[in-house]
Amino acid sequence: MSDDIKTRLLDAAQLLVQTHGHNGYSYRDLASQVGIRTASIHYHFPAKTDLAVALVRRYYEFVGAAMKKIEAEHTSLAERLEGVAGIYSGCLSAHQRICVAAALAGEYSSLPKEVQDELNRLMTDSQGWIAHFLEEGKKRGEISPASDPVALARLWYSALQGALVVARATNPTVLADVTQVLRQLTIQG
Amino acid sequence: MSDDIKTRLLDAAQLLVQTHGHNGYSYRDLASQVGIRTASIHYHFPAKTDLAVALVRRYYEFVGAAMKKIEAEHTSLAERLEGVAGIYSGCLSAHQRICVAAALAGEYSSLPKEVQDELNRLMTDSQGWIAHFLEEGKKRGEISPASDPVALARLWYSALQGALVVARATNPTVLADVTQVLRQLTIQG
DNA sequence: GTCTATAAGGGGATAGAC
DNA sequence: GTCTATCCCCTTATAGAC
Numbered sequence: 001m002s003d004d005i006k007t008r009l010l011d012a013a014q015l016l017v018q019t020h021g022h023n024g025y026s027y028r029d030l031a032s033q034v035g036i037r038t039a040s041i042h043y044h045f046p047a048k049t050d051l052a053v054a055l056v057r058r059y060y061e062f063v064g065a066a067m068k069k070i071e072a073e074h075t076s077l078a079e080r081l082e083g084v085a086g087i088y089s090g091c092l093s094a095h096q097r098i099c100v101a102a103a104l105a106g107e108y109s110s111l112p113k114e115v116q117d118e119l120n121r122l123m124t125d126s127q128g129w130i131a132h133f134l135e136e137g138k139k140r141g142e143i144s145p146a147s148d149p150v151a152l153a154r155l156w157y158s159a160l161q162g163a164l165v166v167a168r169a170t171n172p173t174v175l176a177d178v179t180q181v182l183r184q185l186t187i188q189g
Numbered sequence: 190m191s192d193d194i195k196t197r198l199l200d201a202a203q204l205l206v207q208t209h210g211h212n213g214y215s216y217r218d219l220a221s222q223v224g225i226r227t228a229s230i231h232y233h234f235p236a237k238t239d240l241a242v243a244l245v246r247r248y249y250e251f252v253g254a255a256m257k258k259i260e261a262e263h264t265s266l267a268e269r270l271e272g273v274a275g276i277y278s279g280c281l282s283a284h285q286r287i288c289v290a291a292a293l294a295g296e297y298s299s300l301p302k303e304v305q306d307e308l309n310r311l312m313t314d315s316q317g318w319i320a321h322f323l324e325e326g327k328k329r330g331e332i333s334p335a336s337d338p339v340a341l342a343r344l345w346y347s348a349l350q351g352a353l354v355v356a357r358a359t360n361p362t363v364l365a366d367v368t369q370v371l372r373q374l375t376i377q378g
Numbered sequence: 379g380t381c382t383a384t385a386a387g388g389g390g391a392t393a394g395a396c
Numbered sequence: 397g398t399c400t401a402t403c404c405c406c407t408t409a410t411a412g413a414c
Contacts (some may be wrong), residue, residue, distance in 0.1 A: 021295055027407075027409090039382080043205075043379060053199070103296075105357065105358040106292050107209060110208075152366075155334070155367050156353070158354075162350040162354070163343070168294065169297055169309055169312055175345070178337075178340075227389095229399075
């Protein structure tokens with residue numbers, strides 16, 4: 001049922017946010033993409049803020065599901081981190097997107113409070129999932145016993161978010177470089 | 190002569206870009222900050238694009254000067270990288286800003302071509318300066334002879350840019366954590 | 379649910395007086 | 397150099413017909 005109008009609106013809005021930012025698209029852009037009129041969008045999402053909040057919530061579920069899938073399908077830390085990197089490299093390869101989180105965080109002070117709060121939750125918990133993988137890897141001896149999983153997770157998350165942004169504006173190979181160096185430095189460091 | 194109107198306009202515009210993004214502020218906002226009318230801004234910067242281009246060029250000079258100062262005042266790689274991190278942590282501590290580069294890159298596809306080009310130059314050369322420090326550190330034996338200065342520079346730059354964005358939207362301590370872990374992993378790795 | 383019509387204000391930008 | 401006045405389009409949003 002991925003062609004119901006609400007989903008199609010969220011899909012189109014997500015692409016616009018990931019390429020132009022929240023302040024960089026209008027209901028008019030969205031309407032022309034989906035093939036309806038702007039007034040019809042207001043039926044589904046009364047205000048643009050409502051759409052943005054729904055967008056971040058849906059993205060939160062998407063990331064959470066991806067993390068659970070990685071945990072279920074891979075046991076080694078190296079493979080799991082590879083999987084995490086894959087979530088974000090998938091953005092860039094499709095339409096030169098960046099992560100929804102970074103796109104919105106770049107305009108942070110101009111966002112409605114509700115969107116800021118959802119964004120905070122998305123970023124905080126994304127780092128939490130990565131920290132969880134690192135914690136388990138530490139127990140298994142895949143990284144140094146002296147390393148700090150929370151701080152390392154912050155590095156991984158920040159570096160991946162930053163790499164997407166930098167890669168899009170400069171050179172696409174930046175993301176692969178960053179991921180590889182990060183892996184080399186992290187595993188059995 | 191830092192109180193001439195053109196400088197004050199650029200200062201105010203930079204703060205607005207670093208907090209709200211390019212699409213998140215208007216000439217009206219700018220005018221009220223500086224205390225003149227919107228029409229007067231057009232005298233100095235005919236179009237908003239002209240202002241954005243001037244802003245990125247000035248920021249490029251600022252970063253370049255900061256890098257040269259770091260090179261002149263410090264010789265060890267550790268100190269130089271500390272200095273680089275300081276450039277970016279300075280943003281956050283003043284008004285919760287992020288780097289001009291990341292703020293604009295988040296809205297990349299919505300930017301005028303001229304601004305995209307200036308942004309590309311800023312990000313490419315910023316990484317070049319960091320790579321230069323790493324190259325010299327490699328010659329001095331401060332990092333492993335097997336390490337790749339260009340890839341490492343991409344990691345440092347991406348991680349710092351990402352850390353600012355993540356820190357602002359979640360927890361200010363993220364930046365310090367990322368910087369510290371990065372230093373530990375890089376030096377004599 | 380989607381449409382047309384429309385409101386009310388914001389946006390960048392220009393003309394011309396001072 | 398800065399102002400007032402104004403243009404014209406875009407933007408979000410609502411009312412009400414279908």
